[in-house]
Amino acid sequence: MKMIVAVxxxxxxxxxxxxxLDEGILGMTVSDVRGYGRQKGQVEQYRGSQMQIDFLPKIKLEVVVPSNLLxxxxxxxxxxxxxxxxxxxKIFVLDLENVIRIRTGEEGHAAI
Ligand SMILES: Nc1ncnc2c1ncn2[C@@H]1O[C@H](COP(=O)(O)OP(=O)(O)OP(=O)(O)O)[C@@H](O)[C@H]1O
Ligand SMILES: [Mg+2]
Structure with missing residues (x-):
């Protein structure tokens, strides 16, 4: 199983x-986050780079899928x-050790 973290x-x-959803991939966690990438939050790079870093609003998604759907x-x-x-x-991909569905106690693939 893999955890996809996408900002x-x-x-x-x-x-x-x-x-x-259209492809039947169900389940997602969404968070409001703030961050910056290579432009340090600037819409355009200013010459030099001694500008203050701005954190821009982003959405972080967490989606767990079986490896064959990655x-x-x-x-x-x-x-x-x-x-x-x-x-x-950016999209980050992590190996995921286990999933437990709280209501049923199912684990692993069956719990996704
Ligand atoms: N190395 C990183 N580690 C953690 N989070 C990151 C990293 N790079 C980007 N992010 C997150 O992703 C968001 C969007 O990044 P962004 O798309 O600006 O990346 P980038 O490398 O600057 O690419 P681009 O040149 O297309 O803008 C950032 O605001 C931050 O929340
Ligand atoms: Mg960027």
Whole structure:
């Protein structure tokens, strides 16, 4: 199992959610976060780089998928989140040891 952590533009959240739902990938945790990437939160790089860093609002998604759905999920997220502008975000992929569905006690793949 894999955990996908994606930091995206807030305006792309609905597209990403719908893309995953359309493909039957169910379950997602969403958080409002703030962050910066290579431009240090500046919309445009100023010459030099001694400018103050701004934290820009982003959405963090956490989606757990069976490993065989990883590539599909990554493509769906990337395609739906992409605007081709800076700040489109980043996707992190982590190995996930276990999942426990609290109501039923199921574990692993059955619990996703
Ligand atoms: N190395 C990182 N570690 C943790 N979070 C990061 C990292 N890089 C980016 N992020 C998160 O992703 C958000 C979006 O990053 P962003 O898309 O600006 O990355 P970038 O590398 O600057 O790419 P781009 O040049 O397309 O803007 C940041 O606001 C931050 O929350
Ligand atoms: Mg950036």
């Amino acid at each position: 995206i533009k807030p305006s792309r959240l609905e597209f990403v959610r719908d893309a995953l 590539e599909k999920a990554l493509k769906l997220i990337r395609d739906a989140a992409r605007t081709d502008h800076i700040g489109d975000g």
